[in-house]
Amino acid sequence: MNVPLSSVLPTLRTQARRHAVLRALAVAAPPGIALAALTALGIALPMTSLLGVLVLVTALALGWRDARRLDARWLARRLDASFREFDDSAALIVSPPDAPTPLQALQQARLERRLAATFAAQGLPDFRAPLPRAAIARSAAVSLLLVLLVLLVLAAQRGLFDRGDAASIASGPAASAGAIELADARVRVTPPAYTGLSATTESSADIKAPLGSALAWSLRFSGEPRTAALRLSDGRVLPLTKQGERWTATDTLQQSALYRIAFNDVEPAAGVRAYRLDAVPDQAPEITVRLPEKTLTLLDAAPKEWPLDIEARDDYALGAAVLTITLAQGSGEQVKVTEQTRVLDGGSARRERRYRTTIDVAALGYAQGDDLIVRLSVSDNHAPEPNVASTASYILRWPQRRATDTAGLDGPVQKVLPAYFRSQRQIIIDTEALIAARPTLAASAFEETSDTLGVDQKVLRLRYGQFLGEGFESAAERAPAEAAAATGADAPAESLKQIPGEAEAPEASRNGLGQAEDVLHEFGHAHDIDEAATLLDPETRRLLKRALDEMWQAELNLRQAKPVDALPYEYKALDYIKQVQQAERIYLQRAGLELPQADLSRRLTGERKDLSDRRIVLPTAAADGSPVPAIVAALDAGTRPDLSTLNAWLAAHPDATPDALGVLAAADQVQREPDCGRCRADLKARLWPLLPVPPTALKARRTPDAAGSAWLDAIGSVPR
């Protein structure tokens, strides 16, 4: 080979160097592997990874230090020692001088020749030191020992060496001989499809699931009963069927209940544990209206548009949102109400949506004196019927300047119901006009007008219905009605609404109906209470009822675009109304003030004969039959409370507490373990909010002791 030695020999050195590093790594390998294993198992994590990194770094450092020692001089020494042919002058080849003397050059040439042959025959020498087996073995042993130590410490920590813990881990009271118990419970809960929740498997017998979920129990018992069944607190019994080792049953969760497992058709004793079934009902969506800010918005000038911003939130998913826009046009008796609906889009989010829209008010035909009412109904996706939540009605009102309406004043005698009387006549006139104009109108326009007339008729019917104590439909219809009443006939209007406490309200209404302060007046009537409305004598009531029936028929036909059929009903209604108008008396009742009849013969005479004191009796407060105070008193005294009536009372008062099942479970616990002080305290705490508010008790002061009494007596005798 003709490669000069000076280029070949350094490779020996690099080889040896690399090998030195490898040797260091080999020694560090066993602890490194051990630490890596511990890190992978997650044991003593930050420590082991840090140590592993440390070991690696140390090994590299040591290896590098060893490698550095294998420099050119070492190579020269080794070569000199290994090959006599070098004549102890290997340094000349390995680190040749820059300017060799003739002798040196000569020796170099000689060496080259000599050793080229040697190396050709023997090959290049290998100066790599062998792997230090002993060191590796030692390090392996030490690392193994350390790993074992770590595992031992961890096992001791985890208490694997504690004897007898298996007994304490067992849950539940000690089973008496022969009692079968629930060993393992697996319940597959499949929520209804519309909720979008996935089916889960619960491993405890206490279940909390959405209402309507399908439950599939799979239970394993500690013994072998003949039959087993689940007895629910609402009386139902679900028999369990044996399938292999496990007992199964299925049911749909319709309401919250407690249940117990009954074996062999034996009623489970009161001491057996009851499990909970919590049904979480689907709540209706929650709606927050951001715009408009107030329910009644009053305008001064012509509006362009009305922005709406409403947020809705549901627990599972939102459905359609329908905006109902009602426009009440006109005033006095001529109120035309049109209604339209619009579906709003709030995005495609499942649970939270924001509906933003603006209503083009002018396009609807909004003018001064009109009311625009909007209401949003949002439904969720509850199956079979969606829960619908609606906002309040938001009114946009542009108040009309008060114009004196002289329609109702027909001389000094007030006719009782002149305004309404005219409205019915107006409807008849409009219907006849519509029938006459039928050939000229398009079909859709005809239907629309007919429908509008039908709505007018409905409004009129409702206004009359007020006198019979029927409810009103919406504020919009009520407000123009009151405007009509107030402007139409002052005194009767005032007397018609004379409900105590609101004597001043008609004053306010006269100043400007539609003021925000009129909310009490508008919404404060108790229209669904018979006594609060105008009382008519039975004959008049009958007439009015008949009139309403006729009006209802007329409305039906008008809304179906059959004004011809509606006309006779309208005439009949007008007849009845005329009769009612001529009724003799209309009584007005003031609730709460029962003035006795004045004895006119004795009035203003000043006679005090036969007058005597009057008895005023204060009725004693009646207890409302709640068993809760008695139970709380018994819990306090340490005696056994009577919990049998609690179930019935809670069922009768579902709004008393949000967690009725918790109260029942606590009561069940107390019945199971009567001596458990903690259970009694827990039941008492749960019953606390159900207690009725007690009247404040009183305690007298105490007499002072002998010295005090003597002192008081002594002072008492001193004149003031």
Added chain:
Amino acid sequence: MTSELTPMHLSLAVLALAAVAGAARAWRREVARRHGVLRAGLSVALVAALALALFPPRVSRPADTVTVLTPGATAADLKALPWFATAVALPGAMAPKTIETAPDLATALRRHPEARTVDVRGNGLPPRDQPVAAMLPLRFMPGAERGLVALNAPARALLGTQWRLDGRALLPAVRVELRDPSGAVVDQVTLGVDGAFRLSALARATGEARYELRAFDAAQGLVEAASIPLLIEPGEGLRAIVRAGAPDPELKYWRRWASDAGIAVAVSAGVSDGLSLRDGDAALTASALAESDLVIVDERAWLALLPAEKSALLAAVRDGLGLLLRVAGPLEPGVAADWQALGLVTENLDTPSTVTLDRRTGLRARETFTAAPVTITATGWERLLEDDRGAPLAQWRSEGRGRIGVWTLLDSYRLVLLGEPARYGSLWQTALATITRPRAPEAEAALPATGWIDERSVLCGLGDRAAVLAPSGALITLLPRVDRCAAFWPGESGWHRIQSGAESRPFYVRAADDAPGLRAARDRAATRRLVGRTADDVALRDVPLPRWPFALLFLLLASALWWRERPR
């Protein structure tokens, strides 16, 4: 130094030999003389450092103080101590492991008999150590106060009252909340400037009730929770006679409340001349007055009273009856003269005045009430009810064995209309309880003060066979001493019952983490009271110097010597 050969002497001898040998060797080794001197010096110094590290010399330092670290002592306290101080940590104190721990102060003092003064750091000594510390001069540097530091709550309340508590809480608490036994929040308030707060709650059922006070910091984190144990008692039935000039809403609502509260009321409200609305027999005869506990008379009804009735009334008052004069309007001259004889100087005003009762009743919303248009100057009369500004609305004084009160608030019934019947009831209850006829006192033994678990408490008023029923059902027999008191060490927290003979009294023991701020404040106050005289003479003690500087010196010298001597 005795003449015996102690191990110390032996070691020192060996070290001296080693020093000499080392010095000689070092001297010989070196070629140059100064190097030799240096080397020899170094080796001698090395051995000297080792000797000093093994047997450090002792110095005299004042050592009569034992610093006792109690819970609440911080690391800063520890750092501030001089190096020769003896520090002992009591249980619960956060101290590093190098500090000696003692189970109580007496043990610490036994271990350090030379201690003359005790220097306490932290929150102060618990009750078990306070008697021991009382025997020695004490110095106390309290730690910072934190959380709930003062609480003033009743131990008993009557059924249906809106009972009130007040207290003080310091940073980091900014808001306190009161929860009823069911866990619902019944009242909450943001702390005032100095941390004071006032809360109230309704007592709904008789028996033992545990309310909870929680303090929160600015980030809504819980700072501290304190239980407020309350024993709610039922009331007593009273009998009252009411004479009103005319029926008014105040009478109506008062009758309703009184009837519900168990007062048998006989009312006579005048309607016209000689006519009245009656319920029961409201005649003011001597026998009727002797049986009733309270008589309420309007100023208009007073005008209609016969002289015989008035004298019978006053005689009955002197015998123990309670009389409440209710002012509903300006007084007639006759009435004013009569009442002046009783001690009230009245003057009619034009208009009624408005008062507020927020602080008095604990209302959270500002509501105004009306006081009668009469100024009453009553010298020597006690205040029964004051408005927020301090003007008296009701006053009383004793007359013989009974008491006479005057009431000028016109529309206290508005509390019922506002939806606060409990506050209305509490207002009238405290007023009437002061005035009614006194009853014989019950043999009511005092409840023991609320203690903490693992603290010794003393229960008094015991019979012969006394035992404590713990919440878990365990019965612990007590051994009463001659003075009928026994010591009790509660092992559980909750409501315990003392059963002595036939009677059974409940008391509450707080858990260890219940109201730590109150406990610290109590210990701090008690320890502060014990701070007393300081010792006159200062005892000195020989304290060995710490070893570590000498050991460090040895290490440095050894490294230096090794560096010098290492084979090159």
